[in-house]
Amino acid sequence: VDTGRQAPPMAAHHQKGTNSCVTRIPWHRGMTTLHTYTATPKPQNYRSQQKQVREAQIKKIKNRMHTMLATTPSSSGVKLQPWGSCRRRAASPALLPATATGRIIVDSGRMPPSPLPLRAVASESAQTSRAPQPQPPPMDVDEEKMLANYVPVFVMLPLEAITAENKVGDAEGLRAQLRRLREAGVDGIMADVWWGIVEGAGPGRYEWRAYRELFRLAQEEGLKLQVIMSFHACGGNVGDAVNIPIPAWVRDVGEADPDVYYTSPGGARNQEYLTIGVDDRPLFHGRTAIQLYADFMESFRENMADLLECGLIVDIEVGLGPAGELRYPSYPESQGWAFPGIGQFQCYDKYLEEDFRAAATDAGHPEWELPDDAGEYNDAPDDTRFFTADGAGATYLTEKGRFFLTWYSSKLIDHGDRILDEANRVFLGCTVKLAAKVRLALTSAAIKKMLKKRRA
Structure with missing residues (x-):
């Protein structure tokens, strides 16, 4: 339990003498959720692997863009995409890398007098037309940013x-x-x-x-x-x-x-x-x-x-x-x-x-x-x-x-x-x-x- 002062949002630092990294992520009412994981050495072909991953992401985004263009609101039978739910999923700790292992540490420095119980957030209701169309899978935050800069050819x-x-x-x-x-x-x-x-x-x-x-x-x-x-x-x-x-x-x-x-x-x-x-x-x-x-x-x-x-x-x-x-x-x-x-x-x-x-x-x-x-x-x-x-x-x-x-x-x-x-x-x-x-x-x-x- 960290009882010190709250660090700035998204502050990250390495623990001295280890190769572990601590990342602070803002949470509700002054609480801070910390994720710790152990860094792994990068392989020699790390750059080429990252390039391949990036190219795969771009290809996936373009395919999603084409699907979205084919199901624009001007077309008949469109099911609106619940983007708010997608963003909440993208911000979830469950989306940490598969290699990340560790534990959750609660900062009790600013605990509220009576912490509110956690509750599930209901997904947004989507308006469905009379003839629903296939929808693209939800996108994470990085994909949305890339899509915002997409230039049609x-x-x-x-x-x-x-x-x-x-x-x-x-x-x-x-x-x-x-x-x-x-x-x-x-x-x-x-x-x-x-x-x-x-x-x-x-x-x-x-x-x-x-x-x-x-x-x-x-x-x-x-x-x-x-x-x-x-x-x-x-x-x-x-x-x-x-x-x-x-x-x-x-x-x-x-x-x-x-x-x-x-x-x-x-x-x-x-x-x-x-x-x-x-x-x-x-x-x-x-x-x-x-x-x-x-x-x-x-x-x-x-x-x-x-x-x-x-x-x-x-x-x-x-x-x-x-x-x-x-x-x-x-x-x-x-x-x-x-x-x-x-x-x-x-x-x-x-x-x-x-x-x-x-x-x-x-x-x-x-x-x-x-x-x-x-x-x-x-x-x-x-x-x-x-x-x-x-x-x-x-x-x-x-x-x-x-x-x-x-x-x-x-x-x-x-x-x-x-x-x-x-x-x-x-x-x-x-x-x-x-x-x-x-x-x-x-x-x-x-x-x-x-x-x-x-x-x-």
Whole structure:
């Protein structure tokens, strides 16, 4: 019996002259439970054994995570896990290592006047649904901590998983690939949902059967889904192995009015994505570009409602521009751009030109025009008057240059805001997460400055 002062919680020390260890663990009402055990020498292959144990723990936790993902509260028939009981079990002295032998010593230094008798703690009652599902075994504290830091892994499907003819390409081969991904511990897949395929037959004619078949394959193999609302064309970018244009009926509008596409200073049209100049122009059978994107997302929700409700689809990435990114198509390889060329501004369609003139007039400068001194695709900054580094002669430092850059970037930000507002409205009430891609560019000077701060 230890009659001295109570040691700090979880204090541990070796008894002098022995290889025994005493560990203090806080108990009720000032009492302290002490566990003593004799240390055993570590084997020579101790590190390798510990590594194997750790790998086994990680594998077990991932399996439990997959079981939990398959029985999330959004799924039907879920039995809630009594985590409180698990924690009490994890804190129990019965979970000491099997090699630990010893005795319990009661500290009588702060015994209560009338110790309360020990009593069993009833396990928490679990709410059971009408169709209970298998539950993962309880986890100890260390496993819960590791699970809290778990990062799900998703693998992007090939771009041609759904063909341009709106069919699943090689369904059995795809199923085998999905099964191998699941066996490798992957949590889910990411798939592009192409506007040009789904609404390709005509305005407002959405065909989702191929995508439902694809999503069912993933569900049957135990994989979750991240889907991309792809409002751009596939082909012409790095890694594009197939050609999937925007809907043919939209391209027909572009044939009659090429200014619905982004346009370079030289007049080259980029058919990968509609210019943000037509966001409010009802040129597409009475609909604006923003309405086209919103209607597509509404149709997706209506036709995938069951897959959204059951938790199969966990993320929706909303396309905002070329390659799905919130940016201008300033460096198209299809028009001859090559790294490290500066690219070109893409605001020379008649709709954006009209918008700029109106903005300049409102600012009191109706004489201002779009830049004509920003160079070609493969120029260096110093090759142009707009970006020259000599300071005083650079157009971007003038009042006109600053006004243009502010207008140019603000139009893009407004475009992204409006589409994401529509996405939030359409998917309101769903448990999915919304995401978007934004391309960031840093100058070498900015990168050096950031690195210097990090070293400091």
